[in-house]
Amino acid sequence: MSDSEHTLEAVRRAKGEAWRARGHQPFGNDTGPLHSVASVRAAHEAQKEAFNADPAGVTYRVAGRVIALRDTGKLVFVKLRDGSGEIQLFCSARDLGDDFALLKELDLGDIVLVEGPAMRTRLLELSVLAKSLRPLTKSFTPIPSEWFGLSELETRYRQRYADLIANHAEVGAVFRARSLIVTALREWLDARDFVEVETPTLNSLRGGATAKPFTTHHNALDLSLYLRVAPELYLKRLIVGGLDRVYEIGRVWRNEGISTRHNPEFTILEFYQAYATYRELMDETEELVGHADAKLVARFPQFADGRGYDLARPWKRVRMLDAVTHAFAARHPALSAPWADGHPSPGWGHFREVLVRGTELTKDERSYLLKAHTFGEFLFALFEVFAEGHLTTDYRTADGARSVPVFIVDYPFDVSPLARKKDPSKQDEQYGPSYPVTFTDRFELFVEGRELANAFSELNDPDDQAARFRAQLQNRARGDDEAMDFDDDYIRALGYGMPPTAGFGLGVDRLVMLLTGQKSIRDVVLFPLLRPESDGR
């Protein structure tokens, strides 16, 4: 701590002692019932003209943080903020009597309780005319400048409390918006008879998503555990048990990189609906996200401004195969994809050779495509390399002004270990007989290029599921440290019979980012993971 900081704090501590000398505790309590700033404002909203305090009027009791002090001598203006808003205190020597001297011992950041009637000043500022003033909490640490705020991102993330004080309007709105959005998600699900449940976050097996887990340990059982990467397998056990509609909004942990779109712990919404398919879930996704957006915009209209996307229904639904074809047509017209003119399966291998030897690809893209072991993995890799990054430019409103949400539909089963294979008759009908890629009834939702949701008709054949788990183990043996474990109990559960079910997962943080226009996930997570502070700073 520097000398100046030390001095600033010492001055504040001394003022706290001065409060004590006047009979006020620097950290007092027992405020009794209070009026919120918002309620005071609401009560006098209609009085637009300046008015003096009505002697017969209500005496308000308001408590909050001092965020500005303007001292004009025998008259001091205090700006006070509580959880509902901000209001000015009109503090005159005449009205406050002995308490007026307290103002000299107030610092920005202190928390005080004021009593008095409302008034409106000459300049029409609604104020509380202070008749008495009681200091409640001494602030030892200077709060950041009201005018300049606090801008250094590192400090804002590490000291979110200071960020919330200094950048109250903007940061507060984002986190209130987050709360509203989560509430809206629950509303939508509750209204459709979904049951909210909580499932274990300490798991002895890895499953539900392909991701690297965090590990931890239970001492009494001497048991190594994983922090869950997804609640999926537990929620589906509940479907087996007869909870036909379940959901969970909760934290998951993935031991991966940190970026503007990834925090190691994040909030996921998953819901499972028996007797539904991924087709219905696309409609429901539009409704669910639309409901959250409507609730948000009703309260915070500013978040609807300047959006580069348009949530008007219906949203685009594009098969993965067609998205890749579209991407080739737009950017690599010379490349003739094997599916474009009905090549038989050998065409895939030839095409892969053409791509890998050609000059259209970067080295990284080539090596990425080479990692694909099957045509299904290859198609998925083609999607990632050629299409995914361009969804925002490829799919736009009729006037081209905004991007539209896109459901990418039908993922290869090779990359979808928990999704139901498309029925053979439908596969043949939609892709032709003997098509070299087997698809699943699965979609992912992309809005503004961001992957927002993942959903599919669930695999409920225990034998097929067991085979997929075995394939995951083979991937593990090849060095894939994101592969799932073989979950015997889950297979046992499926053995009892799981009704046909559709399941849905949505990144809540990313939804909040999207709807509130935040570029970094750290701006929608109150306390994002950072390295510990070191002595070097």
Added chain:
RNA sequence: GGGUCGUUAGCUCAGUCGGUAGAGCAGCGGACUUUUAAUCCGUUGGUCCAGGGUUCGAGUCCCUGACGACCUACCA
């Protein structure tokens, strides 16, 4: 993991060619009974992220490290 940028007073930021570290706000003292970033007068406050090097002399140049941001890669 790679690249680029940043770190100077409590906060927001300047700092020229390498030559005594600055401003505004906050703070402190004073004036002021209708202010709105109040105003006016005066004034305190520095581990220039850390360590090393070059130099007569380093906030400034070089090296190493810490932390952060952005891009990229990885990652559903």
